[in-house]
Amino acid sequence: MNLNPDQCYQAVQTRDIRFDGRFFVAVKTTRIYCRPICRVKPPLRKNCQFFSHAAAAEVAGFRPCKRCRPELAPGSSLMEASSQLARDTAYHIGQDFLAEHSLAELADKMNITDRQMRRVFHEEFGVSPVEFWQTQRLLLAKQLLTDSSMPVTSIALASGFKSLRRFNALWKERYRMSPTELRKSQKKKASETFSEFSFRLSYRPPFDWERLLRFLSVRAIPAVEVVQDGSYFRTVQVERSNRKIAGYIQVGNEADKHMLLVRLSDEVLPVCAVVLERVKRLFDLCADPAAIDKALGPLAVKRPGLRLPGSFDGFEMAVRAILGQQISVAGATTLASRMAVRFGSRLRTPVPSLTYLFPSAQRIATAQIDEIAKLGIIRQRAKTLIALAQAVASGELLLEPGRRVERTMAQLRKIPGIGEWTAQYLAMRALSWPDAFPHTDLGIRKALGENKPNKILMIAEKWKPWRAYAALHLWTKLSEKS
Numbered sequence: 001m002n003l004n005p006d007q008c009y010q011a012v013q014t015r016d017i018r019f020d021g022r023f024f025v026a027v028k029t030t031r032i033y034c035r036p037i038c039r040v041k042p043p044l045r046k047n048c049q050f051f052s053h054a055a056a057a058e059v060a061g062f063r064p065c066k067r068c069r070p071e072l073a074p075g076s077s078l079m080e081a082s083s084q085l086a087r088d089t090a091y092h093i094g095q096d097f098l099a100e101h102s103l104a105e106l107a108d109k110m111n112i113t114d115r116q117m118r119r120v121f122h123e124e125f126g127v128s129p130v131e132f133w134q135t136q137r138l139l140l141a142k143q144l145l146t147d148s149s150m151p152v153t154s155i156a157l158a159s160g161f162k163s164l165r166r167f168n169a170l171w172k173e174r175y176r177m178s179p180t181e182l183r184k185s186q187k188k189k190a191s192e193t194f195s196e197f198s199f200r201l202s203y204r205p206p207f208d209w210e211r212l213l214r215f216l217s218v219r220a221i222p223a224v225e226v227v228q229d230g231s232y233f234r235t236v237q238v239e240r241s242n243r244k245i246a247g248y249i250q251v252g253n254e255a256d257k258h259m260l261l262v263r264l265s266d267e268v269l270p271v272c273a274v275v276l277e278r279v280k281r282l283f284d285l286c287a288d289p290a291a292i293d294k295a296l297g298p299l300a301v302k303r304p305g306l307r308l309p310g311s312f313d314g315f316e317m318a319v320r321a322i323l324g325q326q327i328s329v330a331g332a333t334t335l336a337s338r339m340a341v342r343f344g345s346r347l348r349t350p351v352p353s354l355t356y357l358f359p360s361a362q363r364i365a366t367a368q369i370d371e372i373a374k375l376g377i378i379r380q381r382a383k384t385l386i387a388l389a390q391a392v393a394s395g396e397l398l399l400e401p402g403r404r405v406e407r408t409m410a411q412l413r414k415i416p417g418i419g420e421w422t423a424q425y426l427a428m429r430a431l432s433w434p435d436a437f438p439h440t441d442l443g444i445r446k447a448l449g450e451n452k453p454n455k456i457l458m459i460a461e462k463w464k465p466w467r468a469y470a471a472l473h474l475w476t477k478l479s480e481k482s
Contacts, residue, residue: 008050011036012043017258018290020204021074024051026062033057038068052076055135056126063175064142066185071139072259074202077286078402079434085110086124089117091402093133094277099160100241103129137161138174140273145183148197152179158269198261199276200254203285206305209253211476212283215309218329221320222337223356224344234312235347236278237357238271245271246357248349251279260285265349281310281401281432292434292466299463299473306476308468314399314430315392316358321425322384322417323377338375343367364389384417391415401432428468437467447474 003023011019015037026033026049033051034040051057054070064070081087088110092098097106106129107114121129141159144150150158156167171179217227225234231252238245247265254261262279264272280286284307293300300306311317319339324332336358343359364372364385372382391397397411405427412423420440427436438444439456450456463470 003050003052005048005050008036009045009048012038012048015039018204018288021076021202022052022288024054024057024070024073025049026051026057026060031062032065033062033070034065035068035070035073038065040065040067051126053125053127053132053135054139055132058135058138058174059127059131064139066182069142069146071142072200072202074204075280075286077288077432077434079432081124083120083124084404085112085117085120087402089121089129090125090132091400093129093136094273095400096160096271096273098130098133099162099273133160134170134174136273138171140276141167141171141179142182143199145179146186147200150197152183154269155179158272160273198252198263199272200257200259201262201276201280201283201285202259203283204287204289205258206289207253207255207258208303208305208307209255211303212307212309213253219320219333221316221333221340221358223353224316224337224340224358226351226353228353233351233354235349235354235357236268236275236312237345237360238268238274240271246345246347248347248351248354249275249279251283278312282312284308284310284432292469295466296463296470296473299470303473303476306469306473308432308434308472309429310401310432311430313358314426315361315389317430318388318392318399318426319358319364319385321422321429322381322388325381325417325422335375335377339364339372339377342371342375361389361392365393380417384415387415388418399426399430403431405431405433405436428471433468435465435467437463437471441471443478444471444474447478 008023008025012025017037019036021035023036024033025036027043028047028049029043033054051060054064078087078090081090089106092106103117104114107117110117118128121132125132137159141155144155144158153164156164159167161167168178175182213227213232216232220226225232231250233248233250235248236246245268247267249265249268250263252261260279260283262276264275268275287307289305293304320332320336323335340356340358343363344356346355347357349355367386369379369382369386372385373379391411392399398408408431409423409427412418412426413420421438424436424438427433437460439453439460444456445451448456448459450459460467460470
């Protein structure tokens, strides 16, 4: 975000929620930085300094406000970064790559020098990649210290620190107090056990939770996902240090506070940073609904705050999309569930309907066509699934946000059985690309009353760069008519 100091100060004075997480205001006299919605008396303009990212404020010597809690502010979409290289780097940081690897290894993975990476990243975010990552870890730890009674050692490990000594040292350096001092200063009682604790992930209103939950419910893979009692549940698996960590999550909505509440099973606490980033992606929490709805105009009037469902796992989403080609949504979920039961791993959870982890790309890559066909999947589609899995397992194809979208879509189209519709749909959901637009989709053709793809693209031109949201509005409009 390009910061105009006068506009930023006006947002602070009015506590404009549209700017929450879009920037942070630092007060030179107190050396504290806040969200623009902070309820304290607005500081004098001459004492304010504005930062696009919390990391930049902390590196400049400011510590987070205990009242408005910057760690709970909504995030910003990676797609807002002007540099593709900076987007890629930020994505890997969000996936906690640096918890196990060095910056040099990340640069090597991206086929650039670490010097170039640092330069481009600093130009985009105002801090180094390591400083950016450190801030993310500290703010996650701050939420755990404030809202839970977990031991400080457990919090340090859950936040990505390899040692308590390093955690304490960085905490004191940034925040000028010890972690235990922060905890002692809290007035409210924290959750006694982790099972009672919920991570809080904020969003910018409006947020159409009901339609989003309905979308996910219809497409939920039995045994892997379920929507019940107004919440979303799913099994999860994250690899860390060549070890697969599995458990489940529950996501609910606290509408009056503009945040989602996320509960994690104890097993996935060590990788909570990665899991929370994927939840943000799945529920599109970094979206700016005011800007999107303004660009879509009349199309968005009846459904303000409609979010673009992402994916928790790109490979799982791709399998689900391929299975959904030319069959009903219900049929596709049934086939996906059969694949989970046949090729996935069993998982015991307290939720009766969550019993399996979705199979990895590595597992499907070694499957035989006949094994998949026995599940009721046509042989040609089975071949497509195996080819997709082999591309993902080899690292050739990365179905993750922040990637070079056109390149990824071109790779998808090369796989026999994946056409334009599937590539665009995966750009929407697996890559979280806001301008993807499956213009050949039958539902979009019906909603627009137009059958010629070129004319549909011309109509959609006015919705750039938010055409993926336009597609979702058109699908929703059509489904609510039927």
